[in-house]
Amino acid sequence: MKSPRSRIVLLWIILFFAYENYAQQINVQAEAKPLGELLTSFHQDYNIQVSFNARFVNKCLITTNQNFPSPYKAFDYLTASCGCTYKVMDGVFVILKKRVAINRGFHTQRFIYQGQIVDKMNQEKLPYATILIDKTSIMTDSEGNFTYQSDQQKTKLLASHVGYFVLDTSIQANHNLRIELSPSITELQEVTVLSTQKINVLNPEQKSGLAKVNNRQTPFLPGSTNNSLFSFLRLQPGIMASGEQNNGYLLWGGEKGESHILFDGITIFNTSNYNDIIGAINPIFIKDIEVLKGGYNVDIGDRLGGVVDITSKSGNIDTATYEISGTLNSFNGYVNLGIASKSSIQIGARIVGPPTISSIGGYLPDAIFVDVTTKYTHRLEEGASFAFTTLINLDAGRTPKRISGTNDYKTEARTSRLLGGSGTFIKPWKKIGRTTVRVAYSDFTTDYTTYSTTALLDSNYNPYRGRIYDQRFFNNVQEISIKGAHYLPASQYHQLSIGANFTHNSSKINHGIIKRFSNVEQYGTRFGAYLKDELSLFKWLVFRLGIRVDLPMHAETKLLIQPRIEAIISPSREWKINMAHGVYNQFITETTIVDAYRNYTYHWSLTDRQYHTVPQATHTVLGVSGRYRYWNCRAEAYYKRTKNTLQYWSDSNDQMIETSSGKSYNYGLDVKLGAHYKNQQIWMAYTLSKSEVQFNKSKPRTRAPQDQRHEFKVAGMFNWKQFFLSTNYVYGSGFPNIQNLISAENIRPYSRLDIGGLYRFKATEISIDFGFSILNVLNTYNIQYNNLANFPKEEEQYRQAMPLNLTFFAHFRF
Incomplete structure (x- = not known):
């Protein structure tokens, strides 16, 4: 097998010749x-x-x-x-x-341009699309809405979105504009176009720390049939793939629980399940994913770290759509129905059973995963709309394993449940902009039990299996939120928005071993508000200024102010420089518990000054991006400093020792290079990073458990007629040994090669995909942190990550 260094050299040669071809x-x-x-x-x-x-x-x-x-x-x-x-x-x-300057008087008439950006094929709304209107760049909201005011009754508009061709057109001032974009890849290449635009994986011009993808790209990644979210995120720079922490993404070296994951405004506290293959979000429902690793503004997020914002499909009121997909042990069904003339309902359900064949460790794990996702959408008059999303999933697993040299069995049993719902109302006004109101609820419970059984005799000397010991770890977390935002019509020089929110959180903890966390309940309520303005001072300079305030309601109420600023400089046509700096607070987090054997476990708890000091982070980001005909690049340096992080330690008697509030430091550099031609693309990502913690001022900083110096990724997606092929490779230099965090030695490097492909064809009115996915093709032994409760044995601190996994799948659309 070729070394990672030879692959890097080969990719650089490809990119060099692409550049030489461009410079003709x-x-x-x-x-x-x-x-x-x-x-x-x-x-x-x-x-x-x-x-x-x-x-x-x-x-x-x-x-x-x-x-x-x-x-x-x-x-x-x-x-x-x-x-x-x-x-x-x-x-x-x-x-x-060329624009002719106009002498603006006090009574100049203002015209309103208001509408939506949609997919031309299925009329799906396109969130966070980029619009250049009247030479001013604006961005749509999560439902594809935009509002702009001008002194021109007719103007030129250009619109673009990830995975779609750029639209160049002229429009008249109107309150019900509907701008349709053509996808750059259709199901069967049914549309012939002159342009050879690429499928963008990143849109570097818009925000700091941004990565974007939509549902027209994720089906072509290995493993995306069951978990498209993790399959995409692990290939982006700054998002850690090593350790395969798909139940809590680590963005720019952050701790577990610092990333905010949202699905239609519903907080997702856990994104994986028992076997780490199935994601918590149904891939068929995902329309758009926007990842902000840091440096984002005040209207986004509620955490110290990054944000993963997932938007579901809007639904089609004109056409009924049915989809069925599955593997040997999973089923996924989806239906979209138009109701009356202005409503639609979407229903999706998945059932995943245990593996059909297993020889790992000589036992067959028992596991089942079931989820149901629904969305009802109703279009009101004058562009207003209402949508209601629900999400329910249940994950249960039991893994017995014989203890070597005995007749005893050790069993790990886990049950987790996720309930969520959100209602969103959007009202465009004729002259004053657009208002959005969203109510969301989320409830996550995990119940983890470890026990051992042995052969015993009852009073009549009949044999039976009895439990030697039984330990239970329980955690429940809930969130209820009401958020409102109003966006004034964008103009040539600024775009102003304001928002307010109410949030209530609760947490219940029963650790099972550590007495301090036996049957603990926590509750907290807070109010918040923000103000944001985007100033276009010159054609080459844009400032985004924002301030956010949060007010936790308890005996020690204190107003927390979080200013944030972002600047985008365009020194030339093809290059942009982005800078961002801001302050961030978090009010519910996964608190770390370290036992006497240095096992790390986590539970959700509140940090709103009533129970713990509110942690605070400061982000500083500096980046540069370039885009040419056949290639693009982006590099970003970041520095994140967090204070008031809390960590608990227990001794051998299971007594709790609470440390003083600590600090963490994360800094690094992301680089991404991509080459593309028509529907073929290849990209390379590299992250240089360092993560440190300090819980004792008298001692030097030590490495954080997630500290990794280097991570390299290369991926390609290729299309020829009805065949699609995708491959990717990830290499990580490895994590520190948690028994000795002051050492520079790592326990084991990470290496994984994936391959996937599909063949797409059409039979009468049915579109059919047949494909395969091979994860860890070389069956490399990688480690994964066991973030559940561990047994008090050193060898239990890590477990094997994804072994060789071959999956065949089929997907039917009609």
Whole structure:
């Protein structure tokens, strides 16, 4: 097998030749030739993507014979000769008229542009799409809505979204605009298009620490049939893949519980289950995933670390849709039905049983996973809408294992339950913008039991199996929230939004071993509000200013203020620089408990000054991103400092010793390089990071348990006609030995190669996928932290991560 270093060298060679191909000269020979014909020849001869109004540009005739060192030099000359200008948006050269300055009086009429960005194929709303309107860049909300005001009754609009072609059109001021984008990959390549736009995995121009994907890309990743969320996240820089912590993502070196995971506004406290293959969110329901690793503004998140914001499908009111998918031991069904003329309902259900064949450790684990997801959507008059989402899943597993050299058995049994629901109301107003109100509920319970059984005799000397010891670990956490936000119409120079929220949390803990956490109940309520403004001071400079306040309601009430600022600088057409700095608080977290054997266990508890001091983090981010025709890159450096983190220690007698509030330090560098051509793409990601903790001021910092210096990832997605193939490889330098965190030695490096593919075809009205997924192709032995309660034995601190796993699947749509 080739070493990771040889793969890095090979990828650099590929990217180098892609760049050399891009840097070709542009030869322009024309005599009284319309500009539109020249631009068309650029696409045919140099594969340069161009968008223009033919009636406008063909009025200009070009006579020249020159060689230009790059496409930008050619466009500079041609547009200057014709009195127009151009802008590059997602790799497309867009020809624009020069704007004429207007003398604005006090009584200038204002026109409102209000509408939605939707998928042209299925009318799904596209969240967080980018719009360039009246030369001002704005972003849609989670339902694809936008509002803009201008003194122009007619203007030019460009719209783009991950996985879709850029739309260049003109629009009239209207309150019910519906902008349709065509997907860059259709189910059977049914749409023939001239453009060769890529499928973007990241959209680097919008926010600091951002990674994005939608449901048109995730089916092509290995393992995404059952857990598309983890399959995507593990391949992004700054999101740790080593250790395979898919029940609590570690973003930019953060601790467990510091990342906020949302599904339609529902807080997801745990995203995995017993066998770590099935994700808590049904992949068929996922429409869009937006990951913010740090440096985000005040309208997002409620944690010290990153945010994973998942948006579900909107539902189709015009057409009934049915989907069935499955593997040898799992079933997933989905139905979308239109109700009356303005409503739709979606229902999805999954059932996952135990493995059909197992030889690991000589026993067959018993496990079952069941979940049901629903969403009801109703469209009201004048663009208003209401949506109600529910999520219920139950996960149960029992693993018996014979204790070596005895007739005794050790059994681990776990039951977890997740209940959630949210209702969202969106009201666009004719002149004052858009209002969103959301009510959400989340309830997560995990009940973990460890016990041993042995052969015993009853009073009549009949043999039976009895329990030697029984330990139970129970944790329940709930959240109820009401959030409201109002977005004033965006203008050329600023976009203002305000919001307020009410949140109630509760936690119940029964540790089972440590007496301090026997039957503990906690409750907390808080109010919050924020103000955010985006200022476009110059064409090359955008400031996002925000301030957030939280007020926990208890005897020691104190107003917590969290200012945040972000700046985006565009020094040239193809490069952007982003900077962000902000303060963040968290009011419910997974508290760490360390026993005498240095086993780490976690439970959800409140941190609202009544029970513990509220932890606080400071994020500082500096990044640069570039985008060219066939490749893109992004690099971001980050520094996160957290104080008031709490850690508990117990001695050999199970007595609790509470440490003083500690500090953690996370800093590192993310780099991502990608190359693409039509529907083929390959990317490489590298993270250099360091995570340290300090719980005693008189002692130096030590390595955090999740500290890892290097992590390298390479992935590719390829499409030829009806065949799709995807492969990826991840290498991590390894974690420290938790028995000796002051040592620089690691326990074991991480290495995993995955391959997946599918064949897609259509039979009458049914679209069919047949595919396979191979996880850990080389069957490399990797470790995974056992974040459940551990037995007091050193060898129980780690367990084997994903072994070789081959899955065949089928997917039917009709």
